[in-house]
Amino acid sequence: MPPSTPTQPPTQPLAAAARLVLLVLVAALTLFATRDVAQLWWIALLAVAALPAVLAPQHRLLGPLSRFAEVVVLGLAASQIAADTHLTGVTGGLGASAVLPYLAVPVTVTALRRRFSEGAALLAVAAATLLISAALTDVDGGRQLGQLGYLAVCAQWLILAGLGLYTAVTLQRVMRVRGESKPQPYAEATRLLTQLRTVARQLPGATLDPGGISEHLLEELRMVAKTDRGAVLSASGGGRLVVLAQIGVDRVDWETTLDADSAIADAWASQQAQTSSRSQARSRQSGEVSALIVPLVAGVRTVGLVVLEADAGQAYPPPVVSRVTALTGPAALRLEAALLFDEVRSLATNEERQRLAREIHDGVAQELVMVGYGIDNALAYVDEDPKETAEALRTLRQEVTRVITELRLSLFELRSEVDRHGGLAAAIAEYARTVGASGGLRVHLSLDESTARLPAATEAELLRIAQEAVTNARKHAGASNLWVTCEVDPPYAQIEVSDDGHGIGDQRPEGHYGLAIMAERAERIRGRLEIRPRQPSGTTVAVVLGSSPRRDKVRGSAAAEGE
Numbered sequence: 001m002p003p004s005t006p007t008q009p010p011t012q013p014l015a016a017a018a019r020l021v022l023l024v025l026v027a028a029l030t031l032f033a034t035r036d037v038a039q040l041w042w043i044a045l046l047a048v049a050a051l052p053a054v055l056a057p058q059h060r061l062l063g064p065l066s067r068f069a070e071v072v073v074l075g076l077a078a079s080q081i082a083a084d085t086h087l088t089g090v091t092g093g094l095g096a097s098a099v100l101p102y103l104a105v106p107v108t109v110t111a112l113r114r115r116f117s118e119g120a121a122l123l124a125v126a127a128a129t130l131l132i133s134a135a136l137t138d139v140d141g142g143r144q145l146g147q148l149g150y151l152a153v154c155a156q157w158l159i160l161a162g163l164g165l166y167t168a169v170t171l172q173r174v175m176r177v178r179g180e181s182k183p184q185p186y187a188e189a190t191r192l193l194t195q196l197r198t199v200a201r202q203l204p205g206a207t208l209d210p211g212g213i214s215e216h217l218l219e220e221l222r223m224v225a226k227t228d229r230g231a232v233l234s235a236s237g238g239g240r241l242v243v244l245a246q247i248g249v250d251r252v253d254w255e256t257t258l259d260a261d262s263a264i265a266d267a268w269a270s271q272q273a274q275t276s277s278r279s280q281a282r283s284r285q286s287g288e289v290s291a292l293i294v295p296l297v298a299g300v301r302t303v304g305l306v307v308l309e310a311d312a313g314q315a316y317p318p319p320v321v322s323r324v325t326a327l328t329g330p331a332a333l334r335l336e337a338a339l340l341f342d343e344v345r346s347l348a349t350n351e352e353r354q355r356l357a358r359e360i361h362d363g364v365a366q367e368l369v370m371v372g373y374g375i376d377n378a379l380a381y382v383d384e385d386p387k388e389t390a391e392a393l394r395t396l397r398q399e400v401t402r403v404i405t406e407l408r409l410s411l412f413e414l415r416s417e418v419d420r421h422g423g424l425a426a427a428i429a430e431y432a433r434t435v436g437a438s439g440g441l442r443v444h445l446s447l448d449e450s451t452a453r454l455p456a457a458t459e460a461e462l463l464r465i466a467q468e469a470v471t472n473a474r475k476h477a478g479a480s481n482l483w484v485t486c487e488v489d490p491p492y493a494q495i496e497v498s499d500d501g502h503g504i505g506d507q508r509p510e511g512h513y514g515l516a517i518m519a520e521r522a523e524r525i526r527g528r529l530e531i532r533p534r535q536p537s538g539t540t541v542a543v544v545l546g547s548s549p550r551r552d553k554v555r556g557s558a559a560a561e562g563e
Contacts, residue, residue, distance in 0.1 A: 464521055480500055
C-alpha cells in the first residue's frame, strides 16, 4: 500500500477549464491585436507547455516544470506580440496585454494547491523573462525595454497576479486559524469535566452537592453575623424557591413565592441585599426581628438567596452587610457550579432511573398488589374457615419472603460494579454465584480475561447486560444450570449466559425478559446482542464487542496458507 499523502483540493477540473478559457481568450485578443494568424503559434506553444500540468497535476516534477514552462513561453510571447502589434496601430508595447491575462492561470493553480512559494517563484520567473525578452527585442530601431507602455502593462499584470496570490495566502491563513480555534466538543467537554473533578476535590467537604455547599456557607455567615435562623434558597421553576439548607433551633416555613410582597422577592428582582424588620417566614414571628436577604449572583444570573434572621433590632448594620456580601460573592459561583453539576448528574442518571421505575412497576409493585389481594381474601374468610385462612397466610408469608429476596437481589445488582483491581470477569462471577445460589441454580463459570482493561463505561455496560441475562434466567427460565462465559481481550469481549430452562420461544427482544434493555446497552457500546436457543433446551444470551484477535489470527494464517 503506498504511503498516505496530504489531501489536496480537487483542482484538476477547475485548472483545466481555466486554461481552456484563457487560451481561447488570449488567442482572440492576439488575433485582434496583430491581424496575423501566424502569431497564434504562441498560443499553441502555451497549450503544449500546459499539457503536462493538465495530464499529471499531482506529479512532483512534471507539474511544477510545466507551470514554469508556461510563464517562460508567456514572457517570450508577450514581448514578441507587443513588437508586432505596432503594425495595426497598437503602439508603445501595449499589445502585451493581449496574452498577459493568461499569467493568472499558473499562479492561481499554485494558490489552489497551497504552494505559495512556487507561486512567488513563478512571478519572479515571469518578470525576469519579460525583461530579458524585451531587452533582446527591437522595435522601431530601439529596444522594447525602453517602451513605457510595455513596462506598464507588464507591471500591471504582475501586480494583479501577485495580489491574487497574496489574497489566497491570507484566506488560507484565516481558514487555518479558524479551523484550529474551532472548539472540539468532546475535547472541550473532557477539559471542563477534568477541571470540575479537580475543583470538586478542593471544595469544602470535597463535594459538589448544593445542600452541602449551602450548609457550609451558612456556618461561615454565622461567624460574622448574628444569626438565630438562616436559610439558602434556590430557584426551582414556576416562580418559587426551594430551601437548600437552613440553620436554627426550629424549622422555619420560609416565604418561597417570588411574586409575594416580601424582601425575598425584592432581593431576587433587584439583585441587591435587602434588610427588613419583619420575619421572612410565612408564620410571622412575634417580637423584634431583623432580617437580611442577600442574593447570590453569579455573573448576571441570580442563583439563590441567603436569608439571615436575628431576634433583635438593627442586627444588620452596613458593616455587617459588607462582611456577609464578601462571603456570599465567591459562594455564588460555587453554588452555581454545584447546581449545574447536579443538573448534569440528573440528566446522566435519568435513563437508569427510568429503567428502575419500569422494573419496580412491572416487578415488585405488581407482586405487592397480588400480596394485597391475598390479604383481602384471607380477611374475607377469617371467620368462616380459619384453616383455609391459615393456609392462605402461610402462602402470603412465603410470597413476602420471595419479594424481599427479590428486593435484596435488586439492591445487590445496583451496588455491584467493576472493581478497578478485580476486573470485569470477577464482577460477573460474583454476581452469578450470588444470584445462582439464591435461585437454586448450579453455576458453571468460564473466565478468560487478559490483563488489559476495557474502558470503564464499556465494562459497566457489559456487567449490566450480564446481570440482566442472569436475572432473567433465574426468574423466568425455570432452569437448573447456568453457564456463564466471560472472554475479554481488549478491544474484544464476549459475555455469554446460557441456561437449560424452557427457553424463550418466539419472543422478540422488545417483547419479554428485558431483552430490549440489553439490546439498548449493547448498541450503546457498539456491541452485538445475540439471543439463540440452546440445545437440547434453554436459551443463550451473548453480547459480543469487536472481533476476536485469535479468530483474526486464524483467518490470517488460513489466508497465508491459501496463497
